[in-house]
Amino acid sequence: MTEDPKTALVPARIVNEHVYCPRLAWLEWEARAFTDNLDTAEGSDAHRRVDQERGELDADDESDAQATSLMLSSERLGVVARIDRVERRGGETVPVETKHGRPRRGAAPVWAPELAQITVQALLLREHGHTVPHAEVYFPETRGRHRVEIPPDAEQWVTRLVSEIRANAAQPTPPAPLIDSPKCPRCSLVGICLPDETNLLAGRAPSAPRRLVARDDPRRPLYVMSPAAIVRKRAGRFMLEVDGEQQTSVRMLDVAHIAVFGNATVTRARCGRAWRATSRSCGSARAAGSPATRSRMAGPGSRAGSLR
16 A cells, blocks of 8 residues: 555445455455455446446435445545445435345344445445435345445444554554454455465464365356357347347356357457456357368457467
8 A cells, every 4th residue: 555554545345344354454455455256246247337427416406316436535534435326315315335145134134344334435425415314225136225224323433443444554464364254265365365274374273274165167158059140248248139139148247258159240349348357268160161260369458369
């Protein structure tokens, strides 16, 4: 980090990570370490619509309005946040956070880390003159919204968390890992953090390191075999069309690669998006009876295909 940790504004996402695991927050904020796993990739996909800045909200205007990807900060609170969606209804402003997965069972739809992040958003809106009675969380998987109450001691809670995060950031090494925690196996940084190994070497582990088994890749190949088929990219999905009619639609996240057989077309936009996002290859083979030639587009930024 190039900023002074004593005065740097803490992102709401890092507040979330700190409540989940202080070591994770240090690695992401101070060490700038990050890697995707299935959960984070699906979370990014769920946010693709609200990550685009649209609309404006003026605290002095009480008319109904909404905005997406709204950036707010506060030097007094020491936090900064990009709010997925903000809606003003009847003079009241409600932040709407998009979350991957399903709501928590019970009275509260979110766990403490998500509540901390949502609380930061509500405090920032109040700091900028908005009346915020509560917040809401939206789960694309269930397509449902849930009301989230803001804790009465919200400002004191966030102030304490910000102080802890800044104190940790001022240290040259990260906090100790969690011990035998069920949070670790699904954390995207488990291969960087190495919680069980670190605790074992430091004499903090109560037992031998857990055996972590990598998941099978849930993605599957998409085979295109229909003559004159066209594969397009639209709104984070691959659309397969034949003679102008849509035959199928799949999420980009669910596709490991596209295998094209015969006289089919994959649009340039699809190839470019795949290179930038996941470096997936885009290959093709000519129909039977034509020269046995295969073209492979390999690697981000490469404009040339290798023929063989």
